[in-house]
Amino acid sequence: MQQSVTLFGCGYVGYELAKQALQRQMQVSALTRNAEAAAALRRLGVQRVIEAELDTADWHAQIDPNQDLIINTVSSAGGGVDGYKKSYLQGQGSIAQWASNRSSDASSTFVYTSATSVYPQSAGEWVDESSSSAGCSAYAQVLLEAEHVALDCAAFGKTFILRLAGIYGPERHFMLDHLMAGKKTYPGSGDSYLNLIHRTDICAAIWHLFDHRQAVDAGVYNVADDSEATKADIIAWLAQALELPIPTFDPTTPLKREGSRRGASGKLPNRRVSNTKLKTTGWQLHYPTFRDGFAEIVRQGR
Numbered sequence: 001m002q003q004s005v006t007l008f009g010c011g012y013v014g015y016e017l018a019k020q021a022l023q024r025q026m027q028v029s030a031l032t033r034n035a036e037a038a039a040a041l042r043r044l045g046v047q048r049v050i051e052a053e054l055d056t057a058d059w060h061a062q063i064d065p066n067q068d069l070i071i072n073t074v075s076s077a078g079g080g081v082d083g084y085k086k087s088y089l090q091g092q093g094s095i096a097q098w099a100s101n102r103s104s105d106a107s108s109t110f111v112y113t114s115a116t117s118v119y120p121q122s123a124g125e126w127v128d129e130s131s132s133s134a135g136c137s138a139y140a141q142v143l144l145e146a147e148h149v150a151l152d153c154a155a156f157g158k159t160f161i162l163r164l165a166g167i168y169g170p171e172r173h174f175m176l177d178h179l180m181a182g183k184k185t186y187p188g189s190g191d192s193y194l195n196l197i198h199r200t201d202i203c204a205a206i207w208h209l210f211d212h213r214q215a216v217d218a219g220v221y222n223v224a225d226d227s228e229a230t231k232a233d234i235i236a237w238l239a240q241a242l243e244l245p246i247p248t249f250d251p252t253t254p255l256k257r258e259g260s261r262r263g264a265s266g267k268l269p270n271r272r273v274s275n276t277k278l279k280t281t282g283w284q285l286h287y288p289t290f291r292d293g294f295a296e297i298v299r300q301g302r
Contacts, residue, residue: 002027004067008054008095009074010037012172013113013202017071018046020203029063033077054091057098065102069210070095070156071111084142092146099155107157109213111206112150114143114163116195116222120263121271124193128274129163129220135264147220158218160209162202165224165273168290169199173297175235179244187253190232192270195224198287208283216281224273227289234290241298 004027007014014030015037021028022045029048030041041049052059054074072095077087092112102108119127120136133144147161168174178186205223209216229237232249239246255261261268275285287293 003069004064005029005069005071006063006067007031008070008072008091010034010041011073011075012167012169013199014071014073015040015044016199016203017073017206019044020207022046024207026069029067031059031063055086055094057094060094060098060101063098065099065108065155067102067108069109069111070099071113071206072150073113081138081142084139088146089142089149092149096149096153096155099153102155108155109210110150110153110156110159111209112147112159112161113202114147114161114220115140116163116165116224116273117261117269118144118147118163119271119273120265120267120269122263122265122267122269124270124272126274127271129222129277137261137263139261140263151219158213160206160216160218161220162205162209162223163220163273164202165195165197165222167199167202168196168293170297170300172199173294175238176242176294176297179235179239179242179247184245184247185253186231186235186247186249188231188249188255189251190235190249191230192268193272194229194231194234195271195273196227196234196290196293197224198293200286200293201225204286205278205283208281212281221278221281222273222275223278224275225285225287225289225293226275227291228272229290237291238294241294 005021006029008031010030010032028046030046031050032038038049038051050059050062074087077083117140118133118136150159236246
């Protein structure tokens with residue numbers, strides 16, 4: 001029987017998942033609030049595309065809740081913490097309400113892409129899924145609440161929470177873009193660890209967990225690569241790969257979105273995210289380090 005998947009949020013990761021689901025010969029439904037994204041999904045061949053706000057119930061009757069796989073990769077609608085609550089927390093609650101209408105004998109796998117921003121540690125230490133999130137930012141706290149909504153929903157057969165590191169990949173490589181634009185000075189000190197994950201490896205993690213759902217425990221998994229590098233290390237390597245001068249850092253200039261990232265301690269996160277738990281399930285990285293992923297992007301002309 002043809003497997004079915006519903007995608008909530010069809011941006012950078014969600015669109016690629018839709019493409020791969022079609023390649024798997026799955027029946028694909030997708031919900032997005034963006035008209036351009038909806039048009040792109042239709043051109044791709046997605047069988048059912050709904051334009052709606054996730055946090056409403058307007059779409060509930062338009063998508064059958066009896067799905068094999070349900071994936072929530074929604075991003076923030078903007079608007080500060082309230083925008084986070086609308087997209088992540090209230091949106092997650094809407095999905096849980098919709099899923100509760102499935103047949104009693106149906107079994108769905110649910111995947112929610114959260115973020116490693118829930119870890120507020122700031123001393124460069126290693127963190128894993130058991131590490132404390134106490135003192136994280138108000139934005140990260142919303143993500144944690146959305147995680148709990150998903151984990152507490154009895155309508156799902158199995159729930160996987162994937163805490164994603166910083167996402168990069170084709171057409172999404174801000175540091176490369178800045179270097180190519182001639183940027184010579186970066187804000188901050190550059191000595192904080194930067195945890196990254198290529199889009200290819202995010203998608204691979206989701207399909208891996210779905211394909212092995214019977215053998216893999218439900219719960220929270222970090223999705224990060226094997227790199228152990230600071231922002232300064234990464235930018236220096238990229239500059240050398242592009243044969244450009246290595247930029248400097250200015251600690252007196254605040255980082256972009258610095259206010260939303262600071263935890264209760266007032267410090268910015270600076271931690272190394274362990275991917276050991278996910279790797280023990282058999283997940284393998286296509287791009288083990290940022291060097292592998294960015295080298296291909298540079299070779300292909302981005």
